Amino acid sequence: MQEIDQVTRKRTNIVQLLQKDGPTKICAPMVRYSKLQFRTLVRKYGCDIAYTPMIVSDSFVQSEECRKVEFITNENDKPLIVQFAANNPDDFASATEMVFPYCDGVGLNCGCPQRWAxxxxxxxxxxxxxxxxxxxxxxxxxxxxxxxFSISTKIRLHADPHKTxxxxxxxxxxxxxxxxxxGRTTKERHQPVHYDQIKLIKDAVSVPVVANGDVKSLTDVYKVYEETGNLYPVTLRAVCII
Known part of the structure; x- marks a missing residue:
């Protein structure tokens, strides 16, 4: 984990940030792209929260070399969420403990539909x-x-909205x-995003819900914000830029 030994971090409460008035602009994790340099760039253009690329938790826990390569940060890299892939709770928890001093939260990837994953x-x-x-x-x-410290998860939709x-x-x-x-099922790739189902989830829970999928411009941000129900806020939601 390069550069982070010198980090002195005052933690940002991610939930409070998501509850602010208006949409929150989040740069979603992108394989090979969401490194420190990229996160530094997007923060200059109004990004509110940035993610690391997805990191495989068992490799992160077991390998110092993996930690040096996969997680590089500095004192200006905030608010920051580290996204992990895991196939057992202990690896996810252990990896989370290792990055705990250097980020504002972790996310469990439950949305990647790739065959290898x-x-x-x-x-x-x-x-x-x-x-x-x-x-x-x-x-x-x-x-x-x-x-x-936020512990979040990214999901896709079940075919049955009620199961989601x-x-x-x-x-x-x-x-x-x-x-x-x-806002797609595991089998869907380029089909339209089901923003109505994201709104259904939003109305059913009190924790913030982040809408993800086909958000490519600031115009899209406000369109999705409206489509997912900002007119009836219990907790204001966020929109994720991908």
Whole structure:
């Protein structure tokens, strides 16, 4: 983990940031691109929150070389969320403990539909077992109880919208800080994003919900913000730029 030994971080409460008036602009994790230099650039153009690329948690925990390559940050790299892929709760919790002093939160990737990820039990494969997914959040929250540190997850939609809502309610009950929703099912790639289903989730839970998918401009940000129900805010939601 290069450069981070010198970091003195005053933590940003991500949930409070997501609850501010108006949409929050988030730069979603992108493989190979979302490194420190890229995050530094997007922050200059009004990005409110940035993610690291997805990091495989077991490699991160076991390999110092992996940590040196995959996680580089500095004192200006904030607010920052580290996204992990994991196929068991212990790896996710252990990786989270390692980055805890140097970021503002972690995210569990449950949205990646790529074959290699699914084959290893990562990404969207976790959506097939909601009970296990809930355990990831519960277990990690039990080991890191700082209320200002966010533990979130990114999901895709079930074919049955009610199953998605029920899963999100269970995640909320075990302490998830917020939920990012890519508005497609695992089988969908370029089909239109189901913003109506993201709104359904938003109306069913009290934690912030981040809308993800096909947001390519600032105009899209405000369009999605309106389509996902900003006119009826209990907790104001956020829009994710990809």
């Amino acid at each position: 699914m084959a290893k039990g990562y990404g969207a494969k976790l959506l097939r077992n909601p009970e296990q997914l809930v355990d990831y959040i519960r277990f990690t929250r039990s080991r890191l109880q700082d209320p200002d 809502v029920e899963m999100c309610r269970r995640l909320e009950n075990v302490g998830v800080s917020f939920i990012s929703v890519h």
